[in-house]
Amino acid sequence: MKHVILGATALTLLATSAVAQEVTLGRFFGDCEDAGTDTSASVGEACIIQSIINAADAEIDGLSINTLPTDWGNYYDQIVAAYAGGTPPNVHVMHRHRVPEFANIGALADLTDDLEGAGIDPSDWEPAALEAVTYNERIVGVPMDIHANLWHVNMDLMEAAGLVEDGAPILPSSPEEMLEHARMVQEATGQDYLAADFAEFPIGVRVALALIWQQGANIFEGDTATIDTEETRNAISAITQLFDAGLSNPQLNYADSQQAFLNGEAAVLVNGTWVVDFYAAEAARDDEGLNSYFVADFPTLFDEGATWADSHMWAIPSPVKANDPDTYATALQVLAFINDHNLDWARTGHMAVRTSVLESAEYAALPHREEYTGTADIARDTPPSVRYGAIQDALNRELQAIWLTGKSVDAALADAQSDVQDLLDR
Amino acid sequence: MPQHQGARLVLSQGQAAAILLLPFLTIYAVFLVYPFFKGVWISLHDWNLMAVAFNPDAKAYVGLSNYERVMWGSNITWGAWASPAFQFIGLAGAVASAWLYRTGRAGKVTALAMGGAALLLFVLPGFHPGEGGRWYDRRFWPTVGNTILFVGLAVPGVTITAMLLAAALDGETRAKAVLRTLFFLSQVLSVTVVTLIWQIMFSPRQGLIANLTQLFGGSPIVWLTAEGFAMASIVIATIWWSLGIAMILFLAGIQDISKDLYEAGALDNATGAKAFWYITLPNLKRTITLVVVLQIILHFQVFGQSHLMTNGGPNDTTQVLVRYIYQTAFRDSELGRASAMAVFLFVIMGGFSILQFVLGREKDQ
Numbered sequence: 001m002k003h004v005i006l007g008a009t010a011l012t013l014l015a016t017s018a019v020a021q022e023v024t025l026g027r028f029f030g031d032c033e034d035a036g037t038d039t040s041a042s043v044g045e046a047c048i049i050q051s052i053i054n055a056a057d058a059e060i061d062g063l064s065i066n067t068l069p070t071d072w073g074n075y076y077d078q079i080v081a082a083y084a085g086g087t088p089p090n091v092h093v094m095h096r097h098r099v100p101e102f103a104n105i106g107a108l109a110d111l112t113d114d115l116e117g118a119g120i121d122p123s124d125w126e127p128a129a130l131e132a133v134t135y136n137e138r139i140v141g142v143p144m145d146i147h148a149n150l151w152h153v154n155m156d157l158m159e160a161a162g163l164v165e166d167g168a169p170i171l172p173s174s175p176e177e178m179l180e181h182a183r184m185v186q187e188a189t190g191q192d193y194l195a196a197d198f199a200e201f202p203i204g205v206r207v208a209l210a211l212i213w214q215q216g217a218n219i220f221e222g223d224t225a226t227i228d229t230e231e232t233r234n235a236i237s238a239i240t241q242l243f244d245a246g247l248s249n250p251q252l253n254y255a256d257s258q259q260a261f262l263n264g265e266a267a268v269l270v271n272g273t274w275v276v277d278f279y280a281a282e283a284a285r286d287d288e289g290l291n292s293y294f295v296a297d298f299p300t301l302f303d304e305g306a307t308w309a310d311s312h313m314w315a316i317p318s319p320v321k322a323n324d325p326d327t328y329a330t331a332l333q334v335l336a337f338i339n340d341h342n343l344d345w346a347r348t349g350h351m352a353v354r355t356s357v358l359e360s361a362e363y364a365a366l367p368h369r370e371e372y373t374g375t376a377d378i379a380r381d382t383p384p385s386v387r388y389g390a391i392q393d394a395l396n397r398e399l400q401a402i403w404l405t406g407k408s409v410d411a412a413l414a415d416a417q418s419d420v421q422d423l424l425d426r
Numbered sequence: 427m428p429q430h431q432g433a434r435l436v437l438s439q440g441q442a443a444a445i446l447l448l449p450f451l452t453i454y455a456v457f458l459v460y461p462f463f464k465g466v467w468i469s470l471h472d473w474n475l476m477a478v479a480f481n482p483d484a485k486a487y488v489g490l491s492n493y494e495r496v497m498w499g500s501n502i503t504w505g506a507w508a509s510p511a512f513q514f515i516g517l518a519g520a521v522a523s524a525w526l527y528r529t530g531r532a533g534k535v536t537a538l539a540m541g542g543a544a545l546l547l548f549v550l551p552g553f554h555p556g557e558g559g560r561w562y563d564r565r566f567w568p569t570v571g572n573t574i575l576f577v578g579l580a581v582p583g584v585t586i587t588a589m590l591l592a593a594a595l596d597g598e599t600r601a602k603a604v605l606r607t608l609f610f611l612s613q614v615l616s617v618t619v620v621t622l623i624w625q626i627m628f629s630p631r632q633g634l635i636a637n638l639t640q641l642f643g644g645s646p647i648v649w650l651t652a653e654g655f656a657m658a659s660i661v662i663a664t665i666w667w668s669l670g671i672a673m674i675l676f677l678a679g680i681q682d683i684s685k686d687l688y689e690a691g692a693l694d695n696a697t698g699a700k701a702f703w704y705i706t707l708p709n710l711k712r713t714i715t716l717v718v719v720l721q722i723i724l725h726f727q728v729f730g731q732s733h734l735m736t737n738g739g740p741n742d743t744t745q746v747l748v749r750y751i752y753q754t755a756f757r758d759s760e761l762g763r764a765s766a767m768a769v770f771l772f773v774i775m776g777g778f779s780i781l782q783f784v785l786g787r788e789k790d791q
Contacts, residue, residue, distance in 0.1 A: 073734075077756035084479040101759075105477045105484075199651040200737060251648040256631050390758050401741035405653040415564070422563075426760070 020064040021330040025053060026082070026089035027067065028075040039344040043281060045274050048348055049093075056337040063330055076389065083107055088317040091331045094141070096132040096311035101386045103135035109321035109328070111335075112139045118332035120339050128379065129353035132311040141313035142335040144342070145350035147273045148309035148375045149206050151299065155292035157267040161188040168371075171299035175238035178301060182247035185267045193247045195266035198403055200253035202396040204239070206308035207270055209395075210298055211235035213306035213380050219395065220383065223424045227395075228417040236402060236409055238301060243403055250403035264289040270298075273375075276349025280367045295349075297374040309379030311353070314338060351376055387423040394419040462772075469493070469765035476759045485762075492766035496566050501559025509551035516551070519544025539784045565742060565750070566767070570774075573747045576661065576728055581721040583665040584672050585714065591669065592676030593702055606677070613670025617730030624663035625650065625735055650736050656744045660731040668724065672717045679713030680706060719782040726775050747771050 027049060035042055035050035037058050042051040050067070057065040068089055070078050076098065082088045083102075094102070102108050115122055122130060125143060133141035153169045161184040163170045172178035182193030198204035212219065217231035242248035252260060261269035262282050276295055283293035298307035314335050321328045338345075339354070343362055346352040357363050364370070385391060398416035401407035437445070469492055477484040507513060520541050527537035555561060591609055595602045612620070628649035630636045636646030649659040687705050691697070696704055729748040732738055738745035747767065755764035 077752070080476055080756055080759060084475045086479065102476070105474075105480050107476060107480060199648075199740070251630070251651045253651065256629065259631055387758070390753075393753075393757075397739065397742060400651075400739055404651055404740040405743075407741060418560070418564070 020062055021326060022064045022066055023091055023327060023330050023334055024066045024068055024089040025334070026070050026075075026079060026092035027053075028070060028072045028093065030072055039341055040347075044278055045348050048345060052338055052341045052344060053334075055341075056334055060333055060337060063333065065334065083317065086319070088319070090320050090327050091314060091316055091334050093144070093312055093314055096143075096313060097381060097384070097388045099133070099135050099140065099313075100384045101388065102315070103140050104386055106318055108135075108140040109316040109318045110138045110140060111142070111316065111332070114328075114332060115139065115142075118329075119336045120332075124354045124356050126353050126355055126358065126376075128376070129311060133313050141315040142339055143353040144312045144314060144338060144345055145273075145348075145353060146309055146311050146376065146379055147350045148379050149203070149210065149270055149272055149298055149307045150276070150372055150375065151296040152261060152269040152271055152275070152279055153294040153296055154261065154264060154267050154290055155294050157185055157189050157191055157264065159292075161185040161267070163267075169294055169296055171296055172301060173299065175234070175241065175301050178238065179241050179245065179247070182242055182245070186247055189267070191264070192249060192260070192266045194242055194268045194270065195248065195252060195257040195260045196270035197252065197254040197257045198239075198250040199400060202392050203254070203270065204250075204399055204403070205392060205395045207239060208232070208235045208399055209382065210307045210380070211238055211301060214300055214302035214304055216303060218382065220385075220391070220420060220424060222383075225417050225420040225424060227420055228413040232413060233409060234302070236399070240403055262290050264291075273349040273351060273372075276368055277347055293368070295368040295371045297372050297378065300378075305374070305378035306380045307375060307378050309375075309381055312350070385424070387426070390423050391420050394423065465765045466769055468761055469769050471762045473762040473765075474759050475755060475761045478761070488762070492762045493770075495562045496763060496766050497563075497770070499555050499559055499561035501556045502553055502561075503556035503559070504549075504552045505554060506552060508554040512551040513548050516544050516546070516548030519547060535784055535787075539781050543781055565745070568742060569745050569747055569750045570770075572657070572743065572745055573726060573728065575657065576664075576732075576744075576746060577722055577725045579657070579661045580664045580668075580725045580728075581718060583661060584668050584721050585717055587665055588669050588672035588717070589676050589710070589714070592673050592680055593706060595673075596677060596680045606673070609673055610670035612667055615667065617667070618734065620663060620667045621731055621734040624659070624666070628659050628735075651740050653740050653743055656736045656740060660728075660735055660744055663735065664725070664728070664731055668721070672721065675713055675717055676710065679710045683709045715782065715785070719779065722778050722782070723775055726771065726778075 029049050030046040032042070032044070032047035032050040035047045035054055037051060037055040039048070039051045039055050042048045053065055053067055057063060076094075079088065079092060079094070088107075099108075120142060122139060126146075128146060129143035130139075132146070133139055133143050151169075151171065155164060155169065158164050158169045161181070163181055163184060170181070172181050178193075185191060185193045196203050196207060209219065212231050212235045215231040215234060217226065217229060219225065219227050219232075243250045248266075249260075257266075257269060258271065258275070260266045262279070279290065279293055283290045297305075300306075316328065316331045316335070320331060342352050342354045342357045343360065346357065346363060347366060349368075352358050352363060382388070382391070394416055398407075398412040398419070402409055402412045470487060470489060471485045472488045472491075473485045523532070523537045523541035523544060526532035526540075527534065532540070561567065595606050595609070615623075627633050627635055630646040630648045633646070635649070639646050647655055649655045683706065687709070688701055691701050691705050727748055728746050729752065732744045732746045732749050733752070736744040738749055748771070751764045751767045751771070754760050754767065
C-alpha cells in the first residue's frame with residue numbers, strides 16, 4: 001500500500017511539473033497567513049496582494065507561483081544580491097524610485113512590445129503611472145498604484161478643538177496656523193496635534209520634502225545637492241516648532257506613532273495611502289481610541305500643493321526574457337492578472353493606475369475615497385537617481401539628528417549637503 | 427595470517443595525515459582562503475555589484491584608492507592633542523607599560539604588546555582634517571569608534587555577568603540546574619528573535635520596562651531613539667543574548683578548580699565573596715582570557731542588533747562597521763569600497779587576536 005501511495009504521489013508530481021510552469025515571485029508588503037483566493041474580501045496590503053497572487057496561481061492554467069520569502073526592511077538588498085548572484089525572481093515588485101538603479105544597467109526586461117500580446121493595455125494607464133514605469137522611452141514594468149502621504153484625521157479630537165466645518169477637518173494653510181491649530185487641540189483635548197514616524201523610517205523626511213517642494217525648491221538638481229537652503233530651514237522649522245512646543249513627539253517610531261493615533265492620542269497622523277482600509281476598519285470597531293476617521297490631502301502650508309508620492313510596479317529581470325521565453329510568457333500572464341485586479345489593490349487605499357478603474361463607480365464607492373481626491377494632483381518625488389536609497393538614508397539620518405539629538409540645523413544641513421553631494425559625485 | 431595484497435600501500439604517518447587533512451584543507455581553501463583573497467582583490471577595484479553581474483568588464487583597477495576614499499581625507503594633519511581623551515589614555519598606557527617592564531611586573535613581550543597598542547591609541551586619533559580639509563568619508567571613523575565602544579561595553583558586560591552567574595549557579599541542586607538551563611536558553615535564539623523581544627521590552631508604549639517605570643511614577647524612556655540610550659539598549663540586548671556560552675565556559679572552569687583549595691581557604695576563614703576573590707578568580711584566568719578573546723572577535727562583527735533595533739540611529743550613534751559594510755555593498759552596490767572596509771575590520775580583529783594571544787602565552791610561561 002505504501003508503495004502504491006508513493007508511486008501515485010511521484011506520478012502526480014511528475015505530471016504537475018510537466019504541465020505547470022513555475023514562476024518565482026519576489027515582493028515586500030509583509031506576510032499574510034491564509035490569504036485565500038478571494039481578492040475582494042482580504043484586508044491590508046499583505047493579504048490583498050497575496051490573495052491576488054493566489055488567485056492567479058489558481059485561475060491561470062499551467063501556472064504555479066512560488067512566492068519567495070523576503071523581508072520588508074531588507075527587500076532591495078536581497079533583490080540586488082539575487083541579481084548579482086544570477087538568480088533574481090522571475091517577477092518582482094519594486095518602487096518607481098528604484099527604476100534608474102536597475103534599468104541603468106539593463107537589469108529589467110523591456111516589456112514595451114510584449115504588453116499588448118499579454119493582454120495589458122498601456123493606453124489605459126494614467127500618464128503619471130506610465131511615466132513611472134518608463135525608462136529611456138521604454139516600458140520596463142507594469143504599474144500597480146500611486147501612493148502618497150496623507151493626513152489621517154481623528155475627527156472627534158478635531159471637533160473638540162473646533163476644527164471641523166461641514167463634516168471636514170479645518171487644515172492649516174501656513175506653518176503659523178498649524179501651530180495655532182496644534183495649541184487649540186492640546187487645550188481642548190490634552191492630546192498631541194500631529195504624530196508621524198519621525199524616528200525610524202523616512203516618513204519625517206517625506207513630510208520635510210513636501211514642505212520644501214511647496215516652496216518650489218528641491219534637495220538636488222542634476223548633480224548638485226541643494227539641501228542647505230532657506231527653503232529647507234523653513235520646512236524644518238515648520239515641523240520642529242511643534243516638537244519645541246510639546247505638541248508632537250518626535251521620538252515615536254512607525255508602530256508607536258500609529259498606535260498613538262489609533263489610541264486617540266493624536267489628532268493627525270501623517271502616513272501613506274496604504275493604511276486607509278486598515279484605519280477605517282479600526283475606527284469601525286466599538287472600542288476606545290479612534291472612532292471617527294477622516295482622510296485628508298496633505299495641506300499646503302506654503303505656496304503650492306505638494307506631497308511625497310511613489311509607485312509600486314512589477315518588473316521582470318532581463319535575463320528571463322533573454323534566456324527563458326516560456327517563463328517570460330508566463331511571467332507576463334502574472335503581470336496581466338495583477339493589472340486586471342487593479343481595483344482590488346486600490347482597496348488598500350492606494351490610488352489606481354488604470355483610467356478605466358479610476359472612472360468606475362466601484363472605485364468611487366471605496367471608503368473615504370472622495371476625501372483625498374486632490375492627492376493625485378499634488379503627488380511629487382525627488383528627481384530620479386541611482387542613489388535614491390542612500391540619499392533618503394542620509395536625509396533621514398540628519399533630520400532625525402535635528403529632532404532626536406538636538407544637532408544644530410546648520411550643522412545637520414551642512415552634513416546632509418556634503419553627504420548627498422558625495423553620493424551624487426560617485 | 428594471510429597477507430593482504432594492499433599491504434604494499436602502507437602509508438607513512440605524514441602521508442596519512444595529508445590524506446586525512448585533504449578534505450578539510452580543500453574546503454578551507456575554497457570557502458575561506460579563496461574568498462578572503464578575492465575580497466582583497468575586489469577592494470582594489472571600482473566594482474559595482476549589480477553592474478559587474480551584468481557585465482564582468484564593468485570593473486576598473488584603482489589600486490588603493492578605495493582605502494584612501496574610506497579612511498583618508500583632504501588636508502589631513504596630525505596633532506598631539508587633536509583627540510585629547512583617547513590620546514591621553516594612549517600616552518598613559520605607553521608610560522604604564524614602560525614602568526611595568528622596568529619594575530619587573532610585566533614580561534618583555536607583554537610590555538611591548540601593550541606599549542604598541544597604547545602608542546597606536548596615541549597616534550591614530552591624532553589625525554584630523556586641517557584648515558579647509560575634510561575626511562572623504564566623514565562617517566567611517568565615527569562608525570569604527572561606535573564599534574569599539576560597543577565592544578568595550580558588551581565584552582566586560584558579558585564577561586562579568588556570566589562569571590557572577592556561573593559562580594552563583596555552580597552546584598548540584600535542582601533549582602540551580604533549572605536556572606542554568608534558563609540562562610542558557612537565550613543563547614539559542616536567533617538575532618531576529620532577540621531583537622524583536624527587546625524592541626518590545628524597550629517600547630515606550632507597550633514595553634515591560636516602560637510599564638515598570640510608570641508604576642513607580644516615572645515617565646518612560648524612549649530607549650531606541652534617544653541618543654544617550656540607544657547604544658546602551660543594544661548592549662543590554664547583546665549581553666542577555668550572549669551570556670549562555672560564556673556562562674558554560676566559566677562553569678566548566680569553576681568545576682575544574684580543586685575542592686581542596688576551597689576547604690583550605692575555609693580553614694583560613696575565606697568563604698563566600700572572599701573565596702571567590704582569592705580562589706575562584708585567580709584560577710579562572712585562562713578561562714577569562716578565552717572568553718574575552720572570543721567575545722571581542724564575536725562582538726566586532728555586531729550587525730543584527732544595530733540593523734534591526736535602531737537602524738544605526740539616532741544620528742549614527744549605533745552605526746557599526748559591519749552594518750556600514752553591508753549598506754555600502756548591498757544598498758549602494760559599491761563592492762570595492764565595502765571590501766576595503768572589510769579588510770580594515772579583518773586587520774583590527776587580527777590585531778586584537780594577536781594581542782590577546784601574546785598576553786595569554788606570557789601568563790602561561
